[in-house]
Amino acid sequence: xxxxxxxxxxxxxxxxxxxxxxxxxxxxxxxxxxxxxxxxxxxxxxxxxxxxxxxxxxxxxxxxxxxxxxxxxxxxxxxxxxxxxxxxxxxxxxxxxxxxxxxxxxxxxxxxxxxxxxxxxxxxxxxxxxxxxxxxxxxxxxxxxxxxxxxxxxxxxxxxxxxxxxxxxxxxxxxxxxxxxxxxxxxxxxxxxxxxxxxxxxxxxxxxxxxxxxxxxxxxxxxxxxxxxxxxxxxxxxxxxxxxxxxxxxxxxxxxxxxxxxxxxxxxxxxxx
Amino acid sequence: xxxxxxxxxxxxxxxxxxxxxxxxxxxxxxxxxxxxxxxxxxxxxxxxxxxxxxxxxxxxxxxxxxxxxxxxxxxxxxxxxxxxxxxxxxxxxxxxxxxxxxxxxxxxxxxxxxxxxxxxxxxxxxxxxxxxxxxxxxxxxxxxxxxxxxxxxxxxxxxxxxxxxxxxxxxxxxxxxxxxxxxxxxxxxxxxxxxxxxxxxxxxxxxxxxxxxxxxxxxxxxxxxxxxxxxxxxxxxxxxxxxxxxxxxxxxxxxxxxxxxxxxxxxxxxxxx
Numbered sequence: 001x002x003x004x005x006x007x008x009x010x011x012x013x014x015x016x017x018x019x020x021x022x023x024x025x026x027x028x029x030x031x032x033x034x035x036x037x038x039x040x041x042x043x044x045x046x047x048x049x050x051x052x053x054x055x056x057x058x059x060x061x062x063x064x065x066x067x068x069x070x071x072x073x074x075x076x077x078x079x080x081x082x083x084x085x086x087x088x089x090x091x092x093x094x095x096x097x098x099x100x101x102x103x104x105x106x107x108x109x110x111x112x113x114x115x116x117x118x119x120x121x122x123x124x125x126x127x128x129x130x131x132x133x134x135x136x137x138x139x140x141x142x143x144x145x146x147x148x149x150x151x152x153x154x155x156x157x158x159x160x161x162x163x164x165x166x167x168x169x170x171x172x173x174x175x176x177x178x179x180x181x182x183x184x185x186x187x188x189x190x191x192x193x194x195x196x197x198x199x200x201x202x203x204x205x206x207x208x209x210x211x212x213x214x215x216x217x218x219x220x221x222x223x224x225x226x227x228x229x230x231x232x233x234x235x236x237x238x239x240x241x242x243x244x245x246x247x248x249x250x251x252x253x254x255x256x257x258x259x260x261x262x263x264x265x266x267x268x269x270x271x272x273x
Numbered sequence: 274x275x276x277x278x279x280x281x282x283x284x285x286x287x288x289x290x291x292x293x294x295x296x297x298x299x300x301x302x303x304x305x306x307x308x309x310x311x312x313x314x315x316x317x318x319x320x321x322x323x324x325x326x327x328x329x330x331x332x333x334x335x336x337x338x339x340x341x342x343x344x345x346x347x348x349x350x351x352x353x354x355x356x357x358x359x360x361x362x363x364x365x366x367x368x369x370x371x372x373x374x375x376x377x378x379x380x381x382x383x384x385x386x387x388x389x390x391x392x393x394x395x396x397x398x399x400x401x402x403x404x405x406x407x408x409x410x411x412x413x414x415x416x417x418x419x420x421x422x423x424x425x426x427x428x429x430x431x432x433x434x435x436x437x438x439x440x441x442x443x444x445x446x447x448x449x450x451x452x453x454x455x456x457x458x459x460x461x462x463x464x465x466x467x468x469x470x471x472x473x474x475x476x477x478x479x480x481x482x483x484x485x486x487x488x489x490x491x492x493x494x495x496x497x498x499x500x501x502x503x504x505x506x507x508x509x510x511x512x513x514x515x516x517x518x519x520x521x522x523x524x525x526x527x528x529x530x531x532x533x534x535x536x537x538x539x540x541x542x543x544x545x546x
Contacts, residue, residue: 148383
């Protein structure tokens, strides 16, 4: 097989297996090529991934070694993506009664969701995260996108126990913005004791939901290594019960009367740089 | 830029943009290469994608032409994947009270979910689908995986209206297996009139939920071009209210007493061949 053919196959394989150690012998056998050729291919690939701003190959030396694709999105790509997203969110027809913002169309776009996931993975890839935790429903697609890049499973906390899930652990928590008491449940067998996790959600006002998830995760002795939200509401900053988090966007001045919203960058760039 | 560098970048781009028309001038400019070189690159890529069994490049001639990556998974890959999945589901510790099956761990694996999506996309890629519709919660990740390969948005039908969604259309339907009356809602602005859709869900017993979705979609004059479920329960076949669907797996003889389940292939291969 020619190098050009091999590179197409290897690129596909590497991109489909982020964060996973791939040994040289694996590729060597798969494409019937000498290890030295595979090694050269990987050098070319590493340079090109960096050039494209979508990550790099980490080399692990030794007999059990190989390469791992680390999906780091460069700042320029991230900024372009976030600015476009912010502009789209500033559309005043998105304002809903109660000062909420319609985002379902954006969160329904697989490409947008994948890029959001890429940014969180960029920020969290060095944290040895073993699972991504989210709460139903809107955080789910984002959580899967992050998990795909981190090569870990997704655990979904539910607001209602389902008969199809088996035994569960539940907690009550106070929703920060509405001050209502709510319930959250997590199936016992879905999370091993002591797992390192990150929490992902679409939106954070005062942070009550995320605080509730932290309490629930404590019951599983999980270690919360990172918290990421797509958008945070600036207006709720004073009442916030969660402080150490990563936000991609910040929504402020949702003015229902004058049909105006301001959407700016969150703390993403402080976090990754 | 050398061909080897360019092929890595182009492979990444093509795989990230399935079903999307990409013009030769786009690549020509992106990689500063002659159109004839790009054309050769695409021929190499097309052959290699076929060789790897993950699809092909469709060429569209003319001034507005280019190539489109059609994500067709070959039968051998599909069979290997489905057999592994069936084996994993046959684990008797998955049996839950009521004859349900614990599947959340499998549906929590981004790679598994992505492959499930790949199979549905393989079956549906020629149907000009414009949106993937699912119902909260378990179908969501599968729906996104399908939508990513079909390059269309996801529309989520909810069982509870949320204040953050704006005005909705709702219907009542009878759940086929439990005979209970349930409600489903879809936000008005989430689906344009007359859209061609496919319905995706994780599990089908008698099909009441999917039938409910069909009724709801009728209110939007949507055209249901395909229905796909990960697993169907064989035992409910006689009472089934939905008949024209694609299933990847079939679950039968869930024997709680003797801790035994049979999981076999669904009608996928009849459908794609």
